[in-house]
Amino acid sequence: MIRYWIWLTTLRGVSLKSQRNLLRYFDTPEDIFLAAREALDRVEGLGSREKEALGSHDLRKALAILEDCRKEGIHILTWQDAVYPERLKNIDAPPLVLYYKGKLLSFDTLPVITVVGSRKASGYGLMTAKRLGYQLGNCGAAVVSGAAKGIDSLALEGALSAGAPVAAVLGNGLDIVYPAEARALYQDIARYGCLISEYPPGTPPLGSNFPRRNRIMSGLALGVLVVEAARKSGSLITADYALEQGRDVYAVPGNIGLAASEGSNDLLREGAQLATSGWDILQNYVHQFPELLKKRPGGTSMTLSPRETPQSMQVASPVNVPKPAKTSEKPAKSAETVKKTEAPEENRIDNGENRHYIDLQNVITELTPDQKLIVDVLAKGQRHVDDIIAETALPPARVLSALTLLEVYGYVTQQPGKRFDSNLR
Secondary structure (H helix, E strand, O other), X not given: OHHHHHHHHOOOOOOHHHHHHHHHHHOOHHHHHHOOHHHHOOOOOOOHHHHHHHOOOOOHHHHHHXXXXXXXXXXXXXXXXXXXXXXXXXXXXXXXXEEEEEOOOOHHHOOEEEEEOOOOOOHHXXXXXXXXXXXXXXXXXXXXXXXXXXXXXXXXXXXXXXXXXXXXXXXXXXXXOOOHHHXXXXXXXXXXXXXXXXXOOOOOOOOOHHHHHHHHHHHOOOEEEEOOOXXXXXXXXXXXXXHHOOOEEEEOOOOOOEHHHHHHHHHHHOOOEEOXXXXXHHXXXXXXXXXXXXXXXXXXXXXXXXXXXXXXXXXXXXXXXXXXXXXXXXXXXXXXXXXXXXXXXXXXXXXOOXXXXXXXXXXXXXXXXXXXXXXXXXXXXXXXXXXXXXXXXXXXXXXXXXXXHHHHHOOEXXXXXXXXXXXXX
């Protein structure tokens, strides 16, 4: 049966609306595949070119996609499956087929918040996305985003560090990593949540795919949070879909001097709900999920790793900020200026003490049992997070939570690729 779903949804020239009309008339894709031309004439709104496309009874492409899914460990979910998210089924033009990797979240039973924002984000936007992702996850929410460079990926990183369920909705096939540097993030999402796409394996990340993908991101959630977005940002498309679907829209107030904040500030002006913390959002859903949602502090001391800084993600440019006049003389730097240069404020929320090594005996009594186990493992040398989980035999969520706090305290340092070093000696 699944081959006919793939056949129908990959036919060129047959719109999603027509696919829905066909299913209302014939019940199953196999019935559509076997239908005579006379029966197709009775389907509402079906154009002549669409009828011609439906005359193709070639299943080779569908079978090739099935084989690719088998090789890549990709699962397939159809619109008629019992576990297809009810939230998504009820939007306008829901995807008839979803491909996913990892463990499919029970979206209908979870307080899901979608977080979106600019790819070319400011340091403030990146740090805020990571902090809010952590806070949402720490307070009991599941976080959905697009895994794009910038705000999306930082929000997912923050939620993962809280041990929260996450999902990334992609605008390409699940066998393609886009952007390329997101490979480690893809692996973490597939391990602790799921990657989702309506596009079969082999589909490249075409620009036209992403606006269409955004309706899925908003459709899975109770609300959409826009962290930082320019006026022409694709994030605003997601916010528009959210409004059409009856979802709540939230926005983080941004710097009025940044082009990257103009769109999100416009949303606030137009009636979006202001959000400065994860709980600002989740308190609106406690009555629906009283056992899952709980206000918890944390996340304010998170830092950006070297690969997460604006320099590595193309920092946004300010609007109409005049360049300083050139001068032939370079003024001497004061001690205050040197200090600020060495510890840029935009890359940290808290400027804690920065020490290369910390005496273990001075802090050992302050550590929780989980933290002590992790410290013992890291005393043997740098470890990937999966190795830490294996060697401590602790649940992944507890390891991630303990690592986050150890990183906040400055006792461990996270390296690229989810590897950790101890600063305790």
